[in-house]
Structures are given as structure tokens and as C-alpha cells.
Amino acid sequence: MKYRIGWILALLFLLFIPVLVGGNKYYFHIIIMTLIWIMIAISINVVTGIAGLLSIAHGGFFGIGAYTSGILATEHGFSTFLSFPAAMLVTAVCSLIMGFPALKLRGSYFAIGTLIYGIIITLILDKWEGLTKGPYGLIGIPPETSLPVPLIGKINFDSLTSQYYLILLFTIAFYLIMARLLRSPNGLILLSIKEKGELTESLGIDIRKHRLICFIVSSVMMGLAGALYAHYIGFLSPEDSSIYMQFQGVIFCVIGGMGTLLGPVIGSVLLNVVPEFLHFFKEYRLVFLGVLLIGFVTFLPHGIMGLIGRDPSKKGIFKRDG
Amino acid sequence: MQILVQQIANGLMLGSTYALIALGLTLIYGIMHIPNFALATQGMVAAFVTYFLMVSLKFSYWPAMVLSILSACALGIVIERGIFYPLRKSPHVNFFISALGLMLILENVVLIIAGGDQKKIDAGHGEVLTILGFTTTGQRLLVIGIGILLLAACYLLIKKNKYGIAIAATAQEPQGAQLVGINTSKIHMMTFAMGSGLAAVAINLVGPIYLIYPAMGHTPIAKAFVVVILGGMGSIPGAVLGGYTLGLLESLGAGYISSHFADLFSFLVLVVVLYFKPTGFFGEKQ
Numbered sequence: 001m002k003y004r005i006g007w008i009l010a011l012l013f014l015l016f017i018p019v020l021v022g023g024n025k026y027y028f029h030i031i032i033m034t035l036i037w038i039m040i041a042i043s044i045n046v047v048t049g050i051a052g053l054l055s056i057a058h059g060g061f062f063g064i065g066a067y068t069s070g071i072l073a074t075e076h077g078f079s080t081f082l083s084f085p086a087a088m089l090v091t092a093v094c095s096l097i098m099g100f101p102a103l104k105l106r107g108s109y110f111a112i113g114t115l116i117y118g119i120i121i122t123l124i125l126d127k128w129e130g131l132t133k134g135p136y137g138l139i140g141i142p143p144e145t146s147l148p149v150p151l152i153g154k155i156n157f158d159s160l161t162s163q164y165y166l167i168l169l170f171t172i173a174f175y176l177i178m179a180r181l182l183r184s185p186n187g188l189i190l191l192s193i194k195e196k197g198e199l200t201e202s203l204g205i206d207i208r209k210h211r212l213i214c215f216i217v218s219s220v221m222m223g224l225a226g227a228l229y230a231h232y233i234g235f236l237s238p239e240d241s242s243i244y245m246q247f248q249g250v251i252f253c254v255i256g257g258m259g260t261l262l263g264p265v266i267g268s269v270l271l272n273v274v275p276e277f278l279h280f281f282k283e284y285r286l287v288f289l290g291v292l293l294i295g296f297v298t299f300l301p302h303g304i305m306g307l308i309g310r311d312p313s314k315k316g317i318f319k320r321d322g
Numbered sequence: 323m324q325i326l327v328q329q330i331a332n333g334l335m336l337g338s339t340y341a342l343i344a345l346g347l348t349l350i351y352g353i354m355h356i357p358n359f360a361l362a363t364q365g366m367v368a369a370f371v372t373y374f375l376m377v378s379l380k381f382s383y384w385p386a387m388v389l390s391i392l393s394a395c396a397l398g399i400v401i402e403r404g405i406f407y408p409l410r411k412s413p414h415v416n417f418f419i420s421a422l423g424l425m426l427i428l429e430n431v432v433l434i435i436a437g438g439d440q441k442k443i444d445a446g447h448g449e450v451l452t453i454l455g456f457t458t459t460g461q462r463l464l465v466i467g468i469g470i471l472l473l474a475a476c477y478l479l480i481k482k483n484k485y486g487i488a489i490a491a492t493a494q495e496p497q498g499a500q501l502v503g504i505n506t507s508k509i510h511m512m513t514f515a516m517g518s519g520l521a522a523v524a525i526n527l528v529g530p531i532y533l534i535y536p537a538m539g540h541t542p543i544a545k546a547f548v549v550v551i552l553g554g555m556g557s558i559p560g561a562v563l564g565g566y567t568l569g570l571l572e573s574l575g576a577g578y579i580s581s582h583f584a585d586l587f588s589f590l591v592l593v594v595v596l597y598f599k600p601t602g603f604f605g606e607k608q
Contacts, residue, residue: 048415052415054415054418054419101593101596101597102596105596107414107415108351108355108357108414108417108418108555109551109555111357111415111418112357112547112550112551113551113596115544115547116544116547116548116551116589116592116593116596117593119544119589120586120589120590120593123585123586123589124586127582127583127586247422247426250419250422251422251423254419283434284430284434286426286429286430287426287427287430287431287434289423289426290422290423290424290425290426290427290430291423291427292423293419293420293422293423293426294405294420294423294424294427297409297412297416297419297420297423298405298408298409298412298416298420301412301416
């Protein structure tokens, strides 16, 4: 009951953010970008935190989703109702093709294999100028198609406020999917594969199948986050899909707490919002991030969530919150 | 015919660079199981040390390079003790994440100190030579020559020298090595220093050919990983053979198929290798 009140208050706060921010477009932009980063961090948490696969290809899947929806909407005039599912489908197919052989690899090999995938995806986006405009970037992506609503008329997505509510809706959905997965039998199987792979296999569980499904699910989430980003920002360049963009997502997860529910959210909020108040600090931001990353991995491998006593290795995440 | 010779010469130069970095990477991986994603970035720092020594302190190329390589080894020891040694008992994923952190730190410290614009190391070996019908520069020949010499020296060190044998023993059986009185912790330190030094040599040698800038390590390290997987993780002959294979493949691909997609070839080759023989030429079973 205590937790439920907390959730309701948090939700109310999120709903009233546009009122609180008022007309400050810069802060509004930071908040929307934070939500997109939360989605990215949640996808990475699903594949790395829950399934224990350090995939570096996910930045590429973000790019695939973003470019698919962006190209379909800009060049071919598709409506969002078609371009979003298309983005998800293309990401799913790509992640299936890449994930199937990569999941034969263990440990560091998997990380390096997917790292190469990530580089290939960025290279293709960069070099295939006929399709993606290459380094010039894809310009003029329209906002999402208006949504017809019976009584009000229709909702346009061309204002910051509407974009905020749309992206917030998806972020909450992402969070619920992750929470559902973590507590489902499949999530438990994934956790047990992560902790004791061979033991799980001896129980007759097909490790590769479970991991592949998790890999695809998280890739599709990443692709959808990419599509939302593309229509919000209106401009894409190959760098949006780079492995370095994904490293940031990994950093948010590690600092918040990899494998925990709230970890990716806390990490993203902390590292996106706080630096905005430390402008003098901007130059050293990435150096500081690096130090923070090494410090957390060494001393607090379960991140901030581990610090406040929600260490996933102590079964904290298995308990129900409400 | 002339194109072929020219591309082979280019391939050998690229191959020497890849082989040096990959050798450093594979040594460190073989001993400590650290996929050191920051290795080429450490080399970048060394290249900037060379640049600084030459421009601010008026050193000439060779002394500056020797000093920079020594400083790279020292930095390697600091990194091993400071970052990776405390992690030795944690899951391997953490090595990778720490290496990312290290890369962020090194790259941005250099960016703050030296700025993001590209700089040129003027080694004075830029003269154009024509040998047997192909044109090259002195610096490119140096890359090939020093590369081959250094690779041979490393191979002899590992096979014949007392310390080299200790390194090989630690890689094969750490506990056994400890039992016969090898200080494996010292070996870890030495190997990390050696790997960092090799990467520093590679980046210092190509520094005068390409320009140096903080993000210059990104492509070489990705290629070096391709080489290491191609040759087999932790295998020394694999790193050398893989390095030259990749260098030649890339330059021939650029010459005969398309230079626009040259970078893609090496990565596609890797995907094929990962599909069919994930342990590479010489790799042990996972």
C-alpha cells in the first residue's frame, strides 16, 4: 500500500511536468530526452541486466528503428500507424539474423561479436547514401501522424507537450514490460541462466532459445525507442546509432543498478538532469562519467539500487512492490 | 600488376599496424581475460605525448617516440594496478565496462588538454620512394619494417626468454605457474605494460601518415578485435597472421572492389568467421 501511494504520486508528478516547466523549451527538451534515455536504458537492462548478455549491437538497433520509421515517413509518406510497426518488424528481423549466430558465443566473445554488429550497422547507415543520405543525415522527419479521437477530434503531435505525453506513455509501457518480464517465469529462467547457466541447462531448459527471445524483445524495444526519437527530433545522422551512444545507456544502467527495476530509470534521470545544473562542469562531464563508471563497477557493482539495499543478488527484486 | 603490388604494399602496412595492436590485445586477453577496449586509445595518448615532446620540447621523432612508448608502458602499469587488478575476481562483463570507462577518461582528458582538432606528427620520413614499380613513403616502409621486427622479437621473447616463458605459463595455467614460483601478479603487470607499449608503437608509427586526434583509436581497436577473433583469442601467431590477412584483404578489397565500402569488408569477414568458426584460426575451444 505504501508503495502504491508512491507510484500514484510519481505518476501525478510526471503528468504535471508540462505545467511545472511552463514555457521553458530547453528544460522541456532535456526532460523528453531523459525519457528517451530511460527507454534505451530499459532495453539494455532487459538484455544485459536480466539475461546477462552484454550486447553492444543495441545502439545499432536504435538506429535501425529510427531510420526505418524516418525513411518511410519522410520519403514515402507512410503514416505512423504503419511506420512504427514496420520499424519494429525490421528491427526484429535484423536482431533475429544477428542474434541467432551470436548467441553461440559466450562471455567476452558475445560482447565483441555484437560490438562488430554495432559497427557494421553504423557503417551501413553511413555509407549507403542512396537510402539513408549517409553523413548528411536524414532531414525533415515529420512528427507522428495525428491520432483521431472520437469525441475531441484529433490529437496532433507537433507540440512539445504532446510529444512529452506520447513518449511518457511509451516509457511507462516499457517499464511495465520490463517489470512483467522480470517477474514472469521466463524472467526467472533468464535470471537463472545468467547466474548458473549449466545448472539451468541440466534442467532441460533451452538456454539459447530463451536468450534469443529476450535479445529480440529488447532489440524491438530499442527500435521503437529509436522511432520515437526520430519523430521527436526530426533529424537523424549515423552517429545516433553508434556504439558510443549505447555505451552511455550501459553507463546509466550500471550506475543506477544493472538488473534492477528502478536502476535504469534512476541512472538515466540522475545523469541527464543533474549535469544540466552543473554548467561549469560540462567540459569534464565525460571524464567524470568514466571515473564514475569504473568506481561503480569496482565498488558498487549493483549501482545505486545496490547502495540503498536493493541488491538483486539478495533477491530484493523478486519481492512484489505493492 | 602494378595495382596488385601497390595494394599488397598498402596491405602490409595496414597489416603491421593491426598485428601490433592485436598482439597487445591478445597478450592481455590471454593472461588476464580483459578485452581491453581502451588499448588503441592508450596508443592515442602515446601519440599525443610524442607530438607534445616534438612541438613543445623540440625533440626529434625517434627520442620522442622512445620516451612516449616508455610512458605508455608506465601508464599501462598504472591502469592495470588501478583499474583492472581490483576487478580480477568479478564477472568478465565488468572488465569490458571498466575498459569503456577508461576510454572515456583518456579520450576526454586529451580532448580538454590538446583540443579536438587534428594534429600532424612531422617525422621527416615523408619522402616518396619508388621501389620495384610501386610508390611508397619512407614512413610506410618503416611501419612494415619495424612492425615485422617487433613481432619477431615478441615471438622470440615469449618462446625463448625466461620472462616470456613465465608469461606463457601464466596464460596456460595460472595456478600451476604460481606453484612453480612464478609471481603471476607481476606477470600481469608486465604483460599489460607490454601490450600497452605495442599499441603505442603502432599508433606512433602511423601517426605521421594519418593525423592524430582524440577519437583516433576507435577504428583501430575495432579492427584489432576483428584480428584477434580471426586469429583466435589469446593466440600470438593468430594475432600476427590475422593482422596481415585483414590488412591485405582490406587493401585488395579497396583496390579491386570498392574503396567506399573498404571498412565494411573486414567486419563482414568477421561475421562469416563468427558464424562458422567462432574460435578463429588458432583458438582453443571456448
